[in-house]
Structure formats: structure tokens, C-alpha cells
Amino acid sequence: MRKLASVALGILAAALAVSTPGIANAQTDSGVQPSIIGGGTATETYSFMVSLNNGCGGSLVAPQWIVTATHCGSASQGRIGSTNKNSGGEVGRIDRRVNKPGTDLTLMHLSTAVRAAPVAMASSNPAPNTTARLLGWGCTSWPSCSTPTTLRQIDLRVLPSSSCYAGGGGSGDVCISGDRTHSACHGDSGGPAVVGTTGRWTLVGETHGPGDNGGECATSTLYTGIAQHLSWIRQQTGV
Known part of the structure; x- marks a missing residue:
């Protein structure tokens, strides 16, 4: 049940090493x-949407808290409120994470509150x-x-x-x-x-x-x- 992220991390590493023209038009x-x-x-910005630098997504639920999946592992920062995972929005530094035992639910804490509206x-x-x-x-x-x-x-x-x-x-x-x-x-x-x-x-x-x-x-x-x-x-x- 953890393959979505494990494969994603491999894809992320490959993307950092190689840039493929026309990739968005693949069929x-x-x-x-x-x-x-x-x-x-x-179709909209989704102020709460988070792109984590471990290759996963997340959701802003409070000015300093992100909900994500435990199987994604650690992340040092998240980009919040941008549809572009590489630019825009606010970038927050993650200083700790709290896993709920026995589940795939993790909370990541931002060192500084962001202005984006939580979901x-x-x-x-x-x-x-x-x-x-x-x-x-x-x-x-x-x-x-x-x-x-x-x-x-x-x-x-x-x-x-x-x-x-x-x-x-x-x-x-x-x-x-x-x-x-x-x-x-x-x-x-x-x-x-x-x-x-x-x-x-x-x-x-x-x-x-x-x-x-x-x-x-x-x-x-x-x-x-x-x-x-x-x-x-x-x-x-x-x-």
C-alpha cells in the first residue's frame, strides 16, 4: 500500500537528473x-494545496500544520498555495512531524505560520x-x-x-x-x-x-x- 510514494521518489530523482522535452504532452x-x-x-489555485519536497502532496489544515501520508517519509519544506510545484505560493520550512500510530496519517509542522487559507x-x-x-x-x-x-x-x-x-x-x-x-x-x-x-x-x-x-x-x-x-x-x- 505504500507503492504510490516509493515509486514517486524514484521518479523525482530521475526528474532531477534528466529533463524530457514535451513530457506534458505524452499520451x-x-x-x-x-x-x-x-x-x-x-481550475483554481487551491490555497491549501501543498507540494512537499519529498515528492508527495499535502493539505494545509492550519497556518502551521500540513496533513499528509506517513509513508511519504520526511520532508524539509512545502510549497503552499501554488499550482506550480516549483514556483509561486509560500514556501514553509518543516521543523517536525507527528505520526498517528497504526495509521498512514502524518501532521507536519511549519516553523512559521503561512498566510494561505487552510482547508x-x-x-x-x-x-x-x-x-x-x-x-x-x-x-x-x-x-x-x-x-x-x-x-x-x-x-x-x-x-x-x-x-x-x-x-x-x-x-x-x-x-x-x-x-x-x-x-x-x-x-x-x-x-x-x-x-x-x-x-x-x-x-x-x-x-x-x-x-x-x-x-x-x-x-x-x-x-x-x-x-x-x-x-x-x-x-x-x-x-
């Missing part, structure tokens, strides 16, 4: 223009068939992977949590639909699943991994449910 074997997989360029956190899981928006800088195609500089998004349906049990999910996690041409992918780990409308988003989950035991992209995606951990998050952050 899948079917000829479909790929995005997050199957989504499109972000609201869900107090209950969205019902099946609710539309959720996934955000990230992960692979835009699979198995041939290219990663974008500009944030991508895709709207997919929430499934019953049991649909992701094969991937290790529990009743408090959020399962999001996906298939070969529409899903989260490697590099999206730790990033958000949100519900709502433009400028009024609520965080319902952070990207954990594939929703089945295949361990790859192009399938349903398992998100660590925010609602089941809300009390712990509030206790740690004071939100």
Missing part, C-alpha cells in the same frame, strides 16, 4: 490525453456516489509515467468503503472510484480528496494507495479518512 496507449490520470489542469476538515465521510475532487502532481499516465509541473485535478465518485477493503482499507477510510484512464497515481500520495464547490472545499481524505491489492495505478484509490482522525488532528494542532 496513453489508447491515444487519450492523460492528466492526473484522466483529469485536467487545476476545512470533514466531520463525517461523504456518502457513496458523492463527487470528490482529487488533486496532485502524480503520474499523468500509467505504466509509462510522466509527472507534471502544474497541478492536476479530477472529479470521481465516492464508493462504499468496502470496495477498497482489498487494498487494506477500513470502514473509516474513503474509497474513490478509478479505472485505467481515470485515477490517482504515483506521486499523488498524501494529497487531498475534497468535496464542495469552487473556493469552499472540505478535506475528506489524504491519498494512501491503490484500492485493490494490485499495488498500481488505474484502479480505485484508498484515502485515509479525515473524519475518523479529526479529534486527534484537533488535539495535535489546536484547530
Whole structure:
């Protein structure tokens, strides 16, 4: 269940070593223009969106706190509130992290508060068939992977949590639909699943991994449910 980030770190290292022209225009074997997989360029800035320098995503939930995935490992800084993972927004230095034992949920603390507006956190899981928006800088195609500089998004349906049990999910996690041409992918780990409308988003989950035991992209995606951990998050952050 931790392959989304482990592969992403390898991709990040390769990207630092080599620059490939035209990478954003790569296509899948079917000829479909790929995005997050199957989504499109972000339609708004998303003030709470975080690009971590470990290759993962995250969500700002308080002026000094980021929610992300434990399996992403350590990060020294995060870029907040920019659709470009390399420029813009605010860059915050991470001075400590707090892992919730037995889960894939981590809080990262910023040494200085940022001005960006945090995202609201869900107090209950969205019902099946609710539309959720996934955000990230992960692979835009699979198995041939290219990663974008500009944030991508895709709207997919929430499934019953049991649909992701094969991937290790529990009743408090959020399962999001996906298939070969529409899903989260490697590099999206730790990033958000949100519900709502433009400028009024609520965080319902952070990207954990594939929703089945295949361990790859192009399938349903398992998100660590925010609602089941809300009390712990509030206790740690004071939100």
C-alpha cells in the first residue's frame, strides 16, 4: 500500500537528473490525453494545496500544520498555495512531524505560520456516489509515467468503503472510484480528496494507495479518512 510514494521518489530523482522535452504532452496507449490520470489542469489555485519536497502532496489544515501520508517519509519544506510545484505560493520550512500510530496519517509542522487559507476538515465521510475532487502532481499516465509541473485535478465518485477493503482499507477510510484512464497515481500520495464547490472545499481524505491489492495505478484509490482522525488532528494542532 505504500507503492504510490516509493515509486514517486524514484521518479523525482530521475526528474532531477534528466529533463524530457514535451513530457506534458505524452499520451496513453489508447491515444487519450492523460492528466492526473484522466483529469485536467487545476481550475483554481487551491490555497491549501501543498507540494512537499519529498515528492508527495499535502493539505494545509492550519497556518502551521500540513496533513499528509506517513509513508511519504520526511520532508524539509512545502510549497503552499501554488499550482506550480516549483514556483509561486509560500514556501514553509518543516521543523517536525507527528505520526498517528497504526495509521498512514502524518501532521507536519511549519516553523512559521503561512498566510494561505487552510482547508476545512470533514466531520463525517461523504456518502457513496458523492463527487470528490482529487488533486496532485502524480503520474499523468500509467505504466509509462510522466509527472507534471502544474497541478492536476479530477472529479470521481465516492464508493462504499468496502470496495477498497482489498487494498487494506477500513470502514473509516474513503474509497474513490478509478479505472485505467481515470485515477490517482504515483506521486499523488498524501494529497487531498475534497468535496464542495469552487473556493469552499472540505478535506475528506489524504491519498494512501491503490484500492485493490494490485499495488498500481488505474484502479480505485484508498484515502485515509479525515473524519475518523479529526479529534486527534484537533488535539495535535489546536484547530
